Amino acid sequence: MSLGITDEQVELADSLRKWASSLGSIEAARAAEGDPAADFAAIWSAADEMGIAAIAVPEADGGGGGTVLDQAVALEACAHELVPGGLLGAAIGALLESAPGRYGVQVHPGGVVWDGGAATELLLLGGDGSGVVAEIGIDLTTRHARATTPREVPVERRRRLVAVTLAAAEAAGVARWCLETAVDYAKVREQFGQKIGSFQAIKHLCAQMLETAESVTAAAWDAAAAATALEEGTEDETQWAFAVDVAQATCFDGAVEVAKACVQVLGGIGFTHEHDAHLYLRRALTLRALVGSSDSAAERITAAAVAGVRRQVAVDLEGRDDAVRPDARAAAERISALAPDEQRAALVEAGYLTPHWPTPYGLGADPTLQIVIDQELGRAGVVRPDLVIAGWAVPTILSHGTDAQRERFVRPSLLGELTWCQLFSEPGSGSDLASLRTKATRVEGGWSLTGQKVWTSVAERADWGICLARTDADVPQHKGITYFLVDMRSRGIEVRPLREITGEALFNEVFLDDVFVPDECVVAEPGDGWKLARTTLANERVAMASARLTKSVERAVDLAASRDLSAVERVQVGHQVALATVCALLGVRTTLRALGGHGPGAESSVAKLIGVRSRQDSSELVVRLQGDDLALLGAIGKESGELGADVWEQLNTRCLSIAGGTTQILRNVAAERILGLPR
Incomplete structure (x- = not known):
């Protein structure tokens, strides 16, 4: 998904991509290779006529009267087509000066003048706006410049915030093109008699590109949204600065990684000068060099988090909440x-x-x-x-059960009178749930279930279980499964605890030996089990993300506040805060789409993958920050002191990349269902 969420922003992005694709941008950049004086005048004239770089300038000052977010959406769309001519510098300058112009902007003291080589107006730090020399860089679509009289002056905070905000939008456009190009190629390129997109290694690489591209997009969107909220008076500059640092820590490394992965998927053709992929890699590398190190942003994030700053996204319900x-x-x-x-x-x-x-x-x-x-x-x-497993069982009963089943199970489950467990996984059927072997045989008045289930939490105290069992072995695997509601007090059920790597027994094995389940405890029809197992209510749960970070990230921030961490360790903490913030932003974007009447975008599907990485990496960092005390830790667990609890959390989160479908399986699913790669 692109930066824009509202219908108007999506329409703006679509129209600008179509317009930009007609300009011959790549051809113009290639033709100007080696010419430091190239200013792409014809393309700039077209962009100037469209007013693209001045979208966020007030109409009274000759601009488009839009928001910073509108400007970011436009820059993302143009970067997707690698429009040359200095749109980034012009947009930064227009925001800083509140006036349209073809600006070159010096963002860092003594540093490069962004797009200064093609500019007619210069915004230098500590200078009078004169004296720059255009130089050829690795990005063939831009002409940056060097100040002839560099001055070391204090950095202008707002200038940096504006520059990183808009540069992040360009990084999102670059990442999006690279993802789309790699996926399109993987769908048609054949090797060993198959489309390469059907190879698991390519699926996983493309899915990881999707995860990164969505992270880049979410962080870039938030920086621009925070700037817009600041202009509208609904947020303060502290929130914008935090969002910008998260973008700097996320977007530019991310765009480079996606661009490199694009070349990898393309293979030999991607390594040629003829293919456009290297031009996008060059733009990504240049943007990263211009904004500066992601580690410096991570250090600032840690300092802000220690001071109590958390990203709190303001949502304008536009008066729709007044009546309710x-x-x-x-x-x-x-x-x-x-x-x-x-x-x-x-x-x-x-x-x-x-x-x-x-x-x-x-x-x-x-x-x-x-x-x-x-x-x-x-x-x-x-x-x-928390409804726990009832939160999965009851929606299925609501959607597919009988009136008698709803009457019997729904309200008692909501009241907490019934506890549920899930009897899906088996020793030989984990992520491959369709291969389950638990057998259900027709008997008078119902079914007899025999088999073994595993990884079943709370089975030792559950009242009821939702159970999948095979009722027909003569049809394809997915069609021979039935969905049962099993009374866990039934004769023939044996529950054996399983001790996990934490030392505790949170899971169980459940053995079913000729367990009778009456017909009234079959949900829907025999053979519908696979469909029901994937059921969610059409009216999905919508919620805004909490401003609080995840447990281990908050713990890492506490350690940064209470211990004398090294600079490297503080950077590591900052990167984990950024990643956790991005996870929350993905949820926010899904919620905003729902508010706009749209279904979830790709960010909702990759949120679990990114969230698992965040929780595992942050819990590991928390333990690592505490040094060699780990070697002498005698016991772990919530009652074993802070380090013991931290180690328990680190070990426990290892299950997150396994439970509910392994990370590898989920990447296969994302590649096939979201990106459309062949099975």
Whole structure:
């Protein structure tokens, strides 16, 4: 997905990409190779006529009257087509000066003048705007310059923030082109008699490109959105600066990595000067050099996080909440006034525990109402209980069960009277769930289940289990599976605890030996189990991400505040804060799409992959920051002191890249379902 989320921004990006593709930008850049005086006058004239670099300048000053985010969307679209002529410098200068112009801008003291080689107006640090020499760089589409009288003066904070914000948008455009080009090539290029996109190694490489490109896009979008919010008075400069540092820590290294991966997927043709891939790699490398080290941004992020700064994205509901907020606030305050042991029932009665579920168990709430309820419950200090496995089981019953099943199971599950476990995985069927062997045989009045399940949490205390079993061995694997509701107190069920690497037994093996399940506990029809296992309610849960970072990242920030960490360690902490922030931003973008009436984009599908990496890497960093004390740690766990708890968390998060489908399987799925690579 591109930067733009609203229909207007998506339309702007689409139209500008089409316009930019007609300019012959790549041909012009190649023709001007080796000419330091090339100013791409014809292309600049077309861009100037369109007013692209001045979109965020007020109309009264000769601009387009748009926002910084609108400007970023435009730059992303133009970078996707590698439009030359200095649009980045011109856009930065236009924002700084509140006037259109063909600017060259010096962002860092004594540094390069961005797009100064083709500019007619110069914004130098500590200078009078004169005295630059254009030089040829590795990016064939730009002409940067060097100041002839460099001055070491204090950096202008706003200038840096504007420059990085808009440069990040260009990085997003570069990353997007590289991803699309690699995927398109992988769909048609054949080796060993197959499309290379069907090879798992290529699938994984392209899926990782998708993860990185979505991260770049989310961080670039947030920097521009924060700048826009600052202009509108809904955020302060501290939030913008934090968002910009997250973008600097994420976008430019990310764009370079995606560009390199594009060349790798293309193979020999990608290494030629003839192919355009190297031009995008050159632009990515140049942008990274211009903005400066991601590590310096990470150091600033750590300092800000220690000081209490967290990214808090403001969401404008555009008045859609006015009609529903008073009732939501009153209900939340009424629930808050109850005793803690009475609040759950009140949440269920009001439909506030699961407002996205249909009535009478929820409210069938649209995204706006869901967010308002979340906000008002949070304001009132009401914490919803976690439904755990019931959160998967009950929606399936709601969507596909009988009235009797809904009456029997839904409300008691919401009230916490019934605890559920999931009987899906088997010793020989982990991610390959369709190969399960637990057998269900027809008997009078129901079915007899025999088999073994594994990795089943809370089975030792669950009342009911959702179970997949094979009811027909003569049809394709996916079609012979049925979805059962199993009473965990039934005769023939044996639960054996499994001790994990943490030393605890959170999982179990479950053995089913001729376990009777009556017909009324079959959900839908026999053979529908695979479809049901993948069911979610059409009205998906929508929520804004918390400003608080994940557990281990917050712990790393605490260590940075309380210990004398080295500069390298502080950089590592900052990168983990940035990654966790990007994970939250992916969720925010999904929510904003839902508010706009659109389904989730690619960012919702890659969020789990990136989130797993964040949690695993941050928990490992927390332990590493505490040095060699680990070697003398006698016990681990939440009752074994801070280091013991930290080690438990590190070990426990190893399951995240396995549970719910391994990272490798999920990358296959992303490559095939999102990117369209062949199976």
